[in-house]
Every structure is written in C-alpha cells, then in structure tokens.
Amino acid sequence: MQHCDYYLCLTVYIVTFLTGFPTNVLAFYTLSRKIWRKPAPIDILLLNLIISDLLFLIFLPFKMQEVANNMVWNIEYFLCPLSGFVFYMTIYNSTFFLTAVSVERYLGVAFPIQHSLRRRPIYAVSASIFIWGFSILHLSIVYIVPYYNPSGTVPPSRNVCYEGFTDAQLEILLPVRLELCIVLFCVPLFICSFCYINFIRILSRLPNIGRRRKLRAIGLALGTLLVFVLCFGPYNVSHVVGFITKSSPAWRDKALLLSTFNACLDPIIFYFTSAAFRNTIGHGKHYSTSLKGKHCSQTCVHK
Numbered sequence: 001m002q003h004c005d006y007y008l009c010l011t012v013y014i015v016t017f018l019t020g021f022p023t024n025v026l027a028f029y030t031l032s033r034k035i036w037r038k039p040a041p042i043d044i045l046l047l048n049l050i051i052s053d054l055l056f057l058i059f060l061p062f063k064m065q066e067v068a069n070n071m072v073w074n075i076e077y078f079l080c081p082l083s084g085f086v087f088y089m090t091i092y093n094s095t096f097f098l099t100a101v102s103v104e105r106y107l108g109v110a111f112p113i114q115h116s117l118r119r120r121p122i123y124a125v126s127a128s129i130f131i132w133g134f135s136i137l138h139l140s141i142v143y144i145v146p147y148y149n150p151s152g153t154v155p156p157s158r159n160v161c162y163e164g165f166t167d168a169q170l171e172i173l174l175p176v177r178l179e180l181c182i183v184l185f186c187v188p189l190f191i192c193s194f195c196y197i198n199f200i201r202i203l204s205r206l207p208n209i210g211r212r213r214k215l216r217a218i219g220l221a222l223g224t225l226l227v228f229v230l231c232f233g234p235y236n237v238s239h240v241v242g243f244i245t246k247s248s249p250a251w252r253d254k255a256l257l258l259s260t261f262n263a264c265l266d267p268i269i270f271y272f273t274s275a276a277f278r279n280t281i282g283h284g285k286h287y288s289t290s291l292k293g294k295h296c297s298q299t300c301v302h303k
Helices: 006-037 041-068 079-110 112-118 121-147 167-205 211-245 252-273 275-281
Strands: none
Touching (some): 006 041, 006 252, 079 112, 079 121, 079 167, 079 211, 079 252
C-alpha cells in the first residue's frame, strides 16, 4: 500500500481546493454569461473544462479526508470507487479539452477564412459530449475493479481505497492503465504539441498582429503545453512503469499531486484566453474585443 506524505499531500490538496474552487466558480460564471449572449466554440470547450475542474474539486475533500486519516478509508465504501472514478475521469477530461482548445486555435491561424466560415457552436457541443462519454467509458474501470473478485474467497480490503489490489485485479488494471497513458495522454499530447508548435510558427510570421498581442498568444501556447506535460506527464509515466514492474511505483502518489495542481492552473489559462474573464477580475476594465477585421482575432488570443 502507498502512503502519501501527510503534510505534503494534505497541503497540496488544501491549497488546490482553496485556490482552484473560487477561481473556477468565477470562470464558470463569466463564461456562462458570455455563452448566453454569444456562444463561441472555444468558450464552450473552456466551459466544459471548468465544469470538469469543479467536479474534480467537489470530490477532492474525499482525498483530503483519506490523507488526514493516514490513508485509511473510514467512511461508506461505495464513496471510494465513486470518488476515485470522478477524480481520475476529470484528470483525463482536462487533457482532451485542452487538446480541443489547441485544435481550435491552430485552425484559426492556419485556415482563418475557411475556419471562420465553418465555426459553429454545435460542433463544440458535439465534441464536448464525445469527450465526456469517451472519458466516462474509459475510466469506468476505476469504479469496477475494486468490486472485481472472481475467486470469491478473500474480498478486497474495505479500509483502503484503490490500493491493495489482488493479482486478478492487477491483471486487468495494469494493462488498462497503459492504455489510458497511450490513448488519453500520449495521443492528446501529440495533437496538442502539433497544433501549438504550428500555431506559434504561423503566428510569428504574421505581420499584421501587434508584437505585444503576438507574444501573449505565443506565451499562452507555450504555457499550456508546459502545464500539460508537467501536470499529466509524471502520473502517466507511472502507468508505464507499473505495467513493466507489475506494481505501482512508490512515487506514484507524488506524481498524482502534480495532476491535482491542474485544477488551479486552468483558471490562469482562462485569464489569458478570455477578455471577459479578465474584465470580471479587473472589475470592468475595458479590453478590446476585436483585431479590427483580422481573421485570426478570435483564435490568436480569444475574445
């Protein structure tokens, strides 16, 4: 059984909750109003990312309670697989929605005219439904495995959550974790990297974009990629190590802490992406909402 360092884990969870929850609520309120007035595909994708983060933060206190109780699960056991399912599902939701946002931005600068003519909110809604369904189907294993006991002999321990798996459970879980790493992390990372690298390459060559605006857009792209790699990379590497060694690595819990930080880092992305969000934080400070006719104005730095 893994033992999450008491002070480290509890501190990270508390800081994430206290900083992430109010900022995500503010982002939810701001983008909801903006979508109600004039829905844009990228706003719909960001709103779903916010909802995913809020769902993650709502269930985070279960992890806090577990750490505070020295990794002993002393509440109703059905909440263990349920909280684990939501916890991990929302982590991978983030990888997909961040990737979808990168695709939207790339298409806006690579094919500005064609993309502006074909942009429809319904496409973003359809993509969001697909992402939620895809993540739920893949992460349902988190809810199922704790109850899987084919031998019918010694049931899994009910005072430890999502640890202490039997050999039969590990035979299913370890390959699935590897598949999660490849399909829900490596593929989105490749797409996100391709989109943002080309986004930066194209944007740096555009003469009609102001230097300050261009640098902000490039910085946002690089920052998103950095968050993607640092927050989700180590945890997914632990899947590969676990598959090879047939057991979870001892540092897996610390890698998971980095994934937790994503919930409070996403609002920073919202801040630099959405003028509406900046205006809300700035108490009405005016920001320009267009680039005066330039086709990539809504995707270079989205308004």
